[in-house]
Amino acid sequence: MSHTLGIRQAQKQKTRQALLDAALELLEGQSLSSLGLREVTRAVGVAPTAFYRHFRSIADLGVALVEEALGSLHPTIRTALSTTGDTEERIVRAVELIAGHVERHPAHVRFIARERYGGVRPVREAIGGQLARFAEEVAEALAEDPVSEGWSRDDLLMLAQLYVDQMIMTACGFLEAQEAGPEEQERSARLAIRRLRLIGVGRRHWLDDGHDDAGSGTPG
Amino acid sequence: MSHTLGIRQAQKQKTRQALLDAALELLEGQSLSSLGLREVTRAVGVAPTAFYRHFRSIADLGVALVEEALGSLHPTIRTALSTTGDTEERIVRAVELIAGHVERHPAHVRFIARERYGGVRPVREAIGGQLARFAEEVAEALAEDPVSEGWSRDDLLMLAQLYVDQMIMTACGFLEAQEAGPEEQERSARLAIRRLRLIGVGRRHWLDDGHDDAGSGTPG
DNA sequence: ATTTCCAGAGAACAGTTGTTAACTGCATGG
DNA sequence: CCATGCAGTTAACAACTGTTCTCTGGAAAT
The missing domain is CATH 1.10.357.10 (Tetracycline Repressor, domain 2)
Structure with missing residues (x-):
């Protein structure tokens, strides 16, 4: 736990957080069920496929947001x-x-x-x-x-x-x-x-x- | 009010109600902001363009549903x-x-x-x-x-x-x-x-x- | 009887979507 | 130092979206 996680994991968590933040911002004007995967990745400035490295689906991201x-x-x-x-x-x-x-x-x-x-x-x-x-x-x-x-x-x-x-x-x-x-x-x-x-x-x-x-x- | 409205208007209201009903049913599994215009017309069995004869947009239909x-x-x-x-x-x-x-x-x-x-x-x-x-x-x-x-x-x-x-x-x-x-x-x-x-x-x-x-x- | 009107059809438009596959580059463990 | 793992990229896919324009058939108005 106290072990500083490597550059690799740190960068991953950073993009993950960016996805969560972007999604939350996009959700101010719509519901989760209409939020698009590409919409989120576009807002972050990352390829659509990168999304799957962090979440199985938009619903999955939603659960993470609840947490x-x-x-x-x-x-x-x-x-x-x-x-x-x-x-x-x-x-x-x-x-x-x-x-x-x-x-x-x-x-x-x-x-x-x-x-x-x-x-x-x-x-x-x-x-x-x-x-x-x-x-x-x-x-x-x-x-x-x-x-x-x-x-x-x-x-x-x-x-x-x-x-x-x-x-x-x-x-x-x-x-x-x-x-x-x-x-x-x-x-x-x-x-x-x-x-x-x-x-x-x-x-x-x-x-x-x-x-x-x-x-x-x-x-x- | 008591005047029986013509065949024309009656059919129109029937389609309109069909659109409302179909939308309501589709909304059991999603939110309004993700409901598609084509999705609704498809469920009714009517051309997508027919939608515009009754509602300006999905949001408009939503307001009608509230009513x-x-x-x-x-x-x-x-x-x-x-x-x-x-x-x-x-x-x-x-x-x-x-x-x-x-x-x-x-x-x-x-x-x-x-x-x-x-x-x-x-x-x-x-x-x-x-x-x-x-x-x-x-x-x-x-x-x-x-x-x-x-x-x-x-x-x-x-x-x-x-x-x-x-x-x-x-x-x-x-x-x-x-x-x-x-x-x-x-x-x-x-x-x-x-x-x-x-x-x-x-x-x-x-x-x-x-x-x-x-x-x-x-x-x- | 004839004209007007209009609900709905049909086709086409440019964009968008989720998902797959094969890839590249770099941090990591041995 | 070198091989492996894996976050992120690129390209392509079929399917879908809202919206426009043109057209048609039959009810309504004259």
């Missing part, structure tokens, strides 16, 4: 979840964190939003897998919160998924607001905060009303 | 919102309604989910416009509910959008569950119900805690 866009986000989320503070503070912090991420990696966010239900099955599944991992991490963090006392594992996961979906929708909102001026971004932020607030209120009062759900079926 | 998929949904939603009953009953009713719609028009739902953040700008905007209309209708219905006493117009719209987004995500869940067996559909339904329940709890306790938000800025 790049979401894979590195796990530690960020973990640290964000472990920050202490007032409920309100944590909400604002989370929204700011999302806003920052969208501002720094807009193309990545757009790609994920676009391909989450996009036309390329393997990519869809890759994104779904990563989001499921996020949800589990959030659920884990929620479980350690004293507010979650008495919550079933199922309900915790439900709430975690709700938070993950909310995170994505907030990111999408910022993305749309980004090309509509800063005052729209501000509006998006305030909207996201209020949404999270409302979900938080629901969370704190979840066990107040009786939830005699006969279908939950998790007696353990 | 078809979402336009007819407004009355459904309005009636669904005006049904009376217990909070829990209404939630279950709503989820059942979504499940039924997905089962009846899976291709339409898939299309909307896929193109909401898809690669074709006019289609994205058409979907966004329709969803905004939905949100306004929901907000209107919420305003008449006694639970909404004391709510600001802004907060009502926030909640309405949350419900609309929830509707779409529930529909997407059913779509994914559809190709995974009935027990997965059941699971999706129960998950959606609990989500709506939690949001409902948050709604009922929204005004309990003080929300001295200095940034809302809607004094009028």
Whole structure:
């Protein structure tokens, strides 16, 4: 691992990264299923056949892009979840964190939003897998919160998924607001905060009303 | 309107509908931005040039598909919102309604989910416009509910959008569950119900805690 | 009955696509 | 130092794309 990889491998990874970058840029104006192999190689300035040295197909490249866009986000989320503070503070912090991420990696966010239900099955599944991992991490963090006392594992996961979906929708909102001026971004932020607030209120009062759900079926 | 349109116009509309249907079917395996004009006409069994008699471009056809998929949904939603009953009953009713719609028009739902953040700008905007209309209708219905006493117009719209987004995500869940067996559909339904329940709890306790938000800025 | 109109057909255009094959040059391992 | 491996090139393939122009048959209007 610590061994500096040779000139050969280094150059290969460089072109591979160039392909990924070019693809991501081209994807700002279209979907993955319409992205052409030649289109990508042309943008990089490399022969079409060179593509096959790195990816089996465009779908394969798409999966790699998912890894790049979401894979590195796990530690960020973990640290964000472990920050202490007032409920309100944590909400604002989370929204700011999302806003920052969208501002720094807009193309990545757009790609994920676009391909989450996009036309390329393997990519869809890759994104779904990563989001499921996020949800589990959030659920884990929620479980350690004293507010979650008495919550079933199922309900915790439900709430975690709700938070993950909310995170994505907030990111999408910022993305749309980004090309509509800063005052729209501000509006998006305030909207996201209020949404999270409302979900938080629901969370704190979840066990107040009786939830005699006969279908939950998790007696353990 | 009541005038029976001539043989000429009738045949034209028939071809137009055939193009829409064929496109929708082809879109189950790809995104709109990769759908070819010739691909569609070939599926219908018509000359490629005939396409231009009905649509200026594929994007134009996409917008027409949005109209078809979402336009007819407004009355459904309005009636669904005006049904009376217990909070829990209404939630279950709503989820059942979504499940039924997905089962009846899976291709339409898939299309909307896929193109909401898809690669074709006019289609994205058409979907966004329709969803905004939905949100306004929901907000209107919420305003008449006694639970909404004391709510600001802004907060009502926030909640309405949350419900609309929830509707779409529930529909997407059913779509994914559809190709995974009935027990997965059941699971999706129960998950959606609990989500709506939690949001409902948050709604009922929204005004309990003080929300001295200095940034809302809607004094009028 | 005759003219007008127009949905759709047909052919052709220049470009594009993914994929195969055989190649070249250079970093690498023995 | 020399042989091997392999990233990237070149050329060619059949198939496909959107768009234009010209044409035709039959419904509609006069």
